[in-house]
Amino acid sequence: MSISDKISQLMNRIPGRQRFGIYRFLPFFFVLGGAMEWFMINVRIADQTFYDVYRRKQAEKYYQKLEEK
Numbered sequence: 001m002s003i004s005d006k007i008s009q010l011m012n013r014i015p016g017r018q019r020f021g022i023y024r025f026l027p028f029f030f031v032l033g034g035a036m037e038w039f040m041i042n043v044r045i046a047d048q049t050f051y052d053v054y055r056r057k058q059a060e061k062y063y064q065k066l067e068e069k
Contacts, residue, residue, distance in 0.1 A: 016024035040050040 014024055043049065
């Protein structure tokens with residue numbers, strides 16, 4: 001059995017194929033996106049979160065533009 005056959009078999013086990021079609025996977029992606037967002041906000045790596053780094057980079061860009069003027 002090939003990998004694509006295994007994936008197809010796994011996908012066919014998800015209920016709602018007749019009614020929702022491919023959209024039956026949306027709840028999984030919604031939960032995955034929420035979990036990723038929670039991780040980016042709350043998990044600290046080297047004492048920084050993703051948004052700490054993002055805000056710092058935005059501030060650096062802002063001050064570089066001010067210096068150019």
